[in-house]
Amino acid sequence: MDIGRPQRIIEIEPVSLPVPSPELPMPMPEQPIHEPSPAPTEPADP
Amino acid sequence: MNSTHVAHGIDVEASAEPIVAWRTWALTGRRDGTDLLLRPVAGRSRPWKPMQAAEAVCKHTRMHVSPNIGCTCGLHGTHAIDILRRTRCPAVLGRVALWGRVIEHDFGYRAQYAYPQLVTLVCQFCFWQWGTHGLSPNVVGWFPRDVLMPLCDAHLELARRYGMEPRKLLPTDELDLRLRETYAIDPLVYW
Numbered sequence: 001m002d003i004g005r006p007q008r009i010i011e012i013e014p015v016s017l018p019v020p021s022p023e024l025p026m027p028m029p030e031q032p033i034h035e036p037s038p039a040p041t042e043p044a045d046p
Numbered sequence: 047m048n049s050t051h052v053a054h055g056i057d058v059e060a061s062a063e064p065i066v067a068w069r070t071w072a073l074t075g076r077r078d079g080t081d082l083l084l085r086p087v088a089g090r091s092r093p094w095k096p097m098q099a100a101e102a103v104c105k106h107t108r109m110h111v112s113p114n115i116g117c118t119c120g121l122h123g124t125h126a127i128d129i130l131r132r133t134r135c136p137a138v139l140g141r142v143a144l145w146g147r148v149i150e151h152d153f154g155y156r157a158q159y160a161y162p163q164l165v166t167l168v169c170q171f172c173f174w175q176w177g178t179h180g181l182s183p184n185v186v187g188w189f190p191r192d193v194l195m196p197l198c199d200a201h202l203e204l205a206r207r208y209g210m211e212p213r214k215l216l217p218t219d220e221l222d223l224r225l226r227e228t229y230a231i232d233p234l235v236y237w
Contacts, residue, residue, distance in 0.1 A: 001133055003124060004152025006115055009058045010065070011147055018064050018143035019099050019161045020230035032103030033094070035086045037118035 001037065054115045064143040066163060067123025067155050070136035073167075073194040073225070079186070079216045082194075082225050084162060087133045096228045099159045101146075113149050113156035120149065120156025129153055131177055137196055138225070139173065140165035140234050164234035167196040167222050171204070186221045187212025194221070 051058050071084040074093070083093035094100040102112035104119035113120025123142050124130055130139070146158030169183040183196030187205070189212055196218060197205060205211075226233060 001122070001124075001129060001154075003122065003129070003154035003156070006056055007150050007152060008056055009115065009147065009149050010061055011058065012061045012064055012145040014064050014145050015062050017099065017161075018145070018163060020097055032101045032112075033086070033092045033121070034103050034105035034112075034119070035091050035121055036088045036105075037122070 073137035124154035166234040
């Protein structure tokens with residue numbers, strides 16, 4: 001997937017995070033995610 | 047939003063409002079439809095964990111903060127749906143909030159942090175062929191490696207004919223609701 005050329009950088013510090021607050025604490029450590037650019041693929045025949 | 051300065055020849059602005067963009071995900075879960083996780087459609091990247099902001103990291107080089115202007119790293123979102131029709135194995139279509147450092151491109155964004163906001167299950171074959179005209183899957187097929195694939199009746203039949211037999215079929219409505227409950231988000235109602 002080609003999203004074109006970079007146009008601008010936006011530094012966003014939200015007043016409130018768009019993440020729901022869990023009712024119960026979840027014991028999952030935060031780990032960064034590597035996400036390669038989704039390369040276009042031909043739709044495969046099912 | 048205020049323009050603050052210029053870096054790498056590109057304007058740098060500041061904002062307090064997250065950007066909302068389009069995105070697709072792959073979906074995994076157990077045979078019984080539990081432990082649902084949204085995953086990037088490309089590569090073998092880590093899942094987006096429920097109730098936690100996804101944070102980008104660059105695996106090409108850990109020497110820069112992701113997203114980097116000279117790299118392709120970052121959590122992706124797009125301005126329009128159509129560009130997503132050629133992503134690999136989309137199972138979920140939705141709107142995603144992006145924040146932190148966000149690089150806007152011609153057709154989308156790369157962000158430092160993200161969390162889904164609205165989602166719906168899609169039949170990937172319908173989505174590839176017709177975009178948002180005919181997305182409604184009738185079942186969700188469970189495949190090896192916990193891959194979940196929403197399919198309409200016609201494409202389930204076609205998949206079977208080509209030897210892609212799901213090990214189990216799960217009800218779409220139940221999976222859709224469970225996914226939204228897992229991430230505490232709302233349904234995408236687009237068409």
